[in-house]
Amino acid sequence: xxxxxxxxxxxxxxxxxxxxxxxxxxxxxxxxxxxxxxxxxxxxxxxxxxxxxxxxxxxxxxxxxxxxxxxxxxxxxxxxxxxxxxxxxxxxxxxxxxxxxxxxxxxxxxxxxxxxxxxxxxxxxxxxxxxxxxxxxxxxxxxxxxxxxxxxxxxxxxxxxxxxxxxxxxxxxxxxxxxxxxxxxxxxxxxxxxxxxxxxxxxxxxxxxxxxxxxxxxxxxxxxxxxxxxxxxxxxxxxxxxxxxxxxxxxxxxxxxxxxxxxxxxxxxxxxxxxxxxxxxxxxxxxxxxxxxxxxxxxxxxxxxxxxxxxxxxxxxxxxxxxxxxxxxxxxxxxxxxxxxxxxxxxxxxxxxxxxxxxxxxxxxxxxxxxxxxxxxxxxxxxxxxxxxxxxxxxxxxxxxxxxxxxxxxxxxxxxxxxxxxxxxxxxxxxxxxxxxxxxxxxxxxxxxxxxxxxxxxxxxxxxxxxxxxxxxxxxxxxxxxxxxxxxxxxxxxxxxxxxxxxxxxxxxxxxxxxxxxxxxxxxxxxxxxxxxxxxxxxxxxxxxxxxxxxxxxxxxxxxxxxxxxxxxxxxxxxxxxxxxxxxxxxxxxxxxxxxxxxxxxxxxxxxxxxxxxxxxxxxxxxxxxxxxxxxxxxxxxxxxxxx
Numbered sequence: 001x002x003x004x005x006x007x008x009x010x011x012x013x014x015x016x017x018x019x020x021x022x023x024x025x026x027x028x029x030x031x032x033x034x035x036x037x038x039x040x041x042x043x044x045x046x047x048x049x050x051x052x053x054x055x056x057x058x059x060x061x062x063x064x065x066x067x068x069x070x071x072x073x074x075x076x077x078x079x080x081x082x083x084x085x086x087x088x089x090x091x092x093x094x095x096x097x098x099x100x101x102x103x104x105x106x107x108x109x110x111x112x113x114x115x116x117x118x119x120x121x122x123x124x125x126x127x128x129x130x131x132x133x134x135x136x137x138x139x140x141x142x143x144x145x146x147x148x149x150x151x152x153x154x155x156x157x158x159x160x161x162x163x164x165x166x167x168x169x170x171x172x173x174x175x176x177x178x179x180x181x182x183x184x185x186x187x188x189x190x191x192x193x194x195x196x197x198x199x200x201x202x203x204x205x206x207x208x209x210x211x212x213x214x215x216x217x218x219x220x221x222x223x224x225x226x227x228x229x230x231x232x233x234x235x236x237x238x239x240x241x242x243x244x245x246x247x248x249x250x251x252x253x254x255x256x257x258x259x260x261x262x263x264x265x266x267x268x269x270x271x272x273x274x275x276x277x278x279x280x281x282x283x284x285x286x287x288x289x290x291x292x293x294x295x296x297x298x299x300x301x302x303x304x305x306x307x308x309x310x311x312x313x314x315x316x317x318x319x320x321x322x323x324x325x326x327x328x329x330x331x332x333x334x335x336x337x338x339x340x341x342x343x344x345x346x347x348x349x350x351x352x353x354x355x356x357x358x359x360x361x362x363x364x365x366x367x368x369x370x371x372x373x374x375x376x377x378x379x380x381x382x383x384x385x386x387x388x389x390x391x392x393x394x395x396x397x398x399x400x401x402x403x404x405x406x407x408x409x410x411x412x413x414x415x416x417x418x419x420x421x422x423x424x425x426x427x428x429x430x431x432x433x434x435x436x437x438x439x440x441x442x443x444x445x446x447x448x449x450x451x452x453x454x455x456x457x458x459x460x461x462x463x464x465x466x467x468x469x470x471x472x473x474x475x476x477x478x479x480x481x482x483x484x485x486x487x488x489x490x491x492x493x494x495x496x497x498x499x500x501x502x503x504x505x506x507x508x509x510x511x512x513x514x515x516x517x518x519x520x521x522x523x524x525x526x527x528x529x530x531x532x533x534x535x536x537x538x539x540x541x542x543x544x545x546x547x548x549x550x551x552x553x554x555x556x557x558x559x560x561x562x563x564x565x566x567x568x569x570x571x572x573x574x575x576x577x578x579x580x581x582x583x584x585x586x587x588x589x590x591x592x593x594x595x596x597x598x599x600x601x602x603x604x605x606x607x608x609x610x611x612x613x614x615x616x617x618x619x620x621x622x623x624x625x626x627x628x629x630x631x632x633x634x635x636x637x638x639x640x641x642x643x644x
Contacts (some may be wrong), residue, residue, distance in 0.1 A: 028327035029562040080104060086117050087158055095171065096214075097139055100240070107165060115152065118162040139162045141240045144205050147197025151215060168235050170218025175347070177213070177295055178224060181323070184330050187292035188356050190234050195285055196351035197236045202278050202349060203244070209276065210241040211284035212263040213291060245277065261307040261393040262297040263287045266340050269308045282349055285336020293319045293326055298338060304586050315340075329359045329367075336367040499525060499538070499545040507552070515556060530576040546577045547593045551600050558604065567604035574617070575600060583626035591628045595621060 013051055038387040084091045089106035095116060096103050104117045123340050133156055140163075142149035150166040155299055173190070176182060182190070194216060201208060222565040223227055241259060261266055265283035267275040290298045298316030301307045320331040346352040348369075358365045384466050461617055502521055510518035529546020532539055550573030557566035598617050608614040 078121075086119065086162060087155060089115065089117055089164070091117075108164075114167045114169075116149075116164060116165045118163045133161055133163065133398070134588070136239050136242070139206055139242050142206070143201055145197050145200040145233055147193050147233070147472040148200065149235045165237075166235075168217030168219055168237070168343050169221045170232065172214045173218055173234055174213040175215040175224055176222075177229060177292060179394055182292045184293060184327055185360065186228065186230065186326070187289060188330055188333075188360055190232070191285060191289045191292065192353045192356040193233050194236060194281075194288065195349040197350035198281050198285065199353065201236070201239075201242075202281070205245045206239070206286075207243045207245055207276065207278065208236065208239060208241075209243055209268065210238065210259050210263070210282050211236070211281055211288060212260050213288060216288065216554070217542070225508050225597070243273070243276070259284075261304050261311065262300040264308075264311060265342070266312050267342060269311045277342065278348060282337055282345050282352055283342075285349065285352065286334055286345075289330075289334045289337065290316070293330070293334065294322055303592055305592060314338075322403060327359070327363045330356075333359065333365060333369050335369060354487075368424070494563055499542055500527065503545050503549060506549070510552070511555065519553060519556060522549040522553050526553070526573060526577075529573075533578055533585060534580070540590060543577055543579060545591050546573065547579075547597045550577070551572075551593075551597045554597075554600050554604070563604055567601065570597060570601040570604070571613070574598065581624050586627070587630055588633070591624050591631070595624050595628075598624075 008388075035288075080086065080091050082091060082093065086104065086106060088109050092105045092107055092110055092114070094102065095105050101118050101120050104119065106115055106117045107113070108115050119159055134154060137151050137154035138458075140149070144150075149168060152164040152166070154163045155161060181187070194211070198211065215236065216234045216445060217237050219233050220229065220231075223231065231588070251594055261269065265276070265280040266282045268283075287297050299310040299314060300306065301310060310591045316335070319326045319329055320328065333352070337345055346355070351366075355365050355367055484509065502525060506518045506521035509515075509521070514521070525545050525547050529542050532542045532546075536542070550570055554566040554570040557569065558564070574597065581591065581594075598621050602608060602614060602617055605611055605614045
């Protein structure tokens with residue numbers, strides 16, 4: 001700080017401190033801690049950067065030179081090593097770091113105790129960052145619970161600013177599941193303690209908004225190669241993204257989406273801060289419980305945008321379907337926390353903790369899974385008109401399933417009933433029409449059921465009629481698919497506003513084994529993408545579908561060991577589909593689809609380092625990555641908006 005004052009005064013113009021007075025001030029500061037602290041605070045708040053009016057009275061070149069002399073250079077990064085001091089604390093080791101701060105393990109030389117020091121990144125020395133650090137410390141000071149890391153003191157005007165916090169010797173709870181998931185009883189007990197601590201924060205009007213294993217610290221050291229001690233507990237830490245309930249004030253900086261995607265609730269991932277409440281923290285606790293039981297979060301992808309879409313649109317798979325040893329009651333508790341509608345989760349973190357303790361004490365839990373009938377009722381409410389039109393088809397599907405159950409009893413007349421049901425099913429599908437998205441989903445689901453039914457009939461080898469009936473079922477299965485893929489509407493021109501529907505059709509045909517029919521549709525989508533150009537109607541929709549279709553064809557050809565054909569086709573798509581990363585209107589998802597096509601193309605090229613085509617592809621990928629970062633940075637500066 002004194003170096004800063006010296007640097008300014010050495011070239012100061014009229015109005016700044018003279019040399020003699022400057023020396024007097026420095027001598028005073030050397031013996032007055034209060035003055036030095038206050039001056040340090042003023043420097044960090046103001047940054048000593050002049051912002052003159054846009055119309056200087058002097059010559060512009062002289063004015064710029066004058067401003068450059070008064071502009072402080074950016075603060076360099078600060079690196080601490082073992083044995084260094086941070087204020088009165090001696091550094092022992094580094095515990096972890098994030099985008100805005102680094103946490104060190106230190107020894108308090110006055111109190112002779114080990115503490116954790118959270119140090120602000122020097123590049124974030126501005127008034128908003130310091131205010132955020134102060135608010136985080138004040139938030140921790142309001143919380144007094146054994147399950148929450150305590151804050152001892154804050155030095156916002158120290159260089160660098162830091163918070164002194166309680167040390168959790170075991171580190172992040174993510175280390176508990178590095179080798180294998182936790183035992184159900186241990187996972188339940190740890191999560192119940194976390195829920196109690198979060199309830200205490202809610203009682204003080206504070207939402208955490210970033211609950212995840214890396215922010216849950218183990219209270220005692222443990223050896224990952226040995227059995228985990230049964231008496232460990234977790235402490236909630238890092239309230240850097242916390243928010244005060246009933247207020248628009250946010251302790252972290254305001255972004256459209258705040259938190260870690262895989263642990264965010266659906267309402268939080270949409271960026272709608274008005275809907276974020278205690279239920280959002282309960283969802284995150286449910287994700288932690290799921291990860292402790294399974295070893296990974298329920299909905300996660302290597303692509304951030306895809307993870308956000310999964311959180312909003314996809315129902316997670318129940319833990320018991322992955323690991324059969326998980327108790328049913330604990331499975332039910334976890335899935336109740338992960339429901340999309342906040343009103344269907346636990347009413348409070350205390351209710352969640354109480355239900356987990358009922359499970360640990362072998363008492364009946366209060367949570368109940370959603371009944372299948374209720375799921376169907378909700379879907380019908382959202383799609384009332386479509387539900388009426390599909391009622392007849394569902395009835396026919398039920399008849400097919402009933403025939404499968406009663407096959408052993410009704411073996412003599414099963415052939416006639418199956419043939420009649422298949423005919424009715426085909427006629428009903430033709431009458432209702434094949435243009436509804438929901439109907440297409442049901443249609444292919446029915447095809448898979450019919451295929452499974454035909455496979456079951458193959459197991460009956462001692463009856464000639466059973467073999468004939470299996471052949472009939474397989475023929476009907478092929479006929480239904482062929483009639484679908486050859487329907488008159490497929491021969492019409494594919495238009496941009498329906499191109500996503502055709503792409504989903506092609507993927508459905510591929511999934512049920514009709515690769516040739518799938519590739520026919522994908523090729524037509526690519527041909528439409530080749531002909532489009534910026535300014536056309538549905539341009540973004542068409543190039544998006546074209547990139548996805550070209551990549552899908554490439555992967556199909558690679559799976560068929562036709563690597564050269566895959567390379568040639570994707571190379572053609574790369575050159576033929578117009579794509580400008582800087583085109584207005586492109587969103588991260590469009591850029592991600594183009595990136596996936598080019599990445600898949602690179603896997604088919606031999607000798608990438610010496611290949612000029614590979615070099616050009618890498619250059620395109622670099623421009624796409626830069627554009628993606630620019631779009632995301634621009635979005636982070638906008639007010640919160642809901643994701644579509």
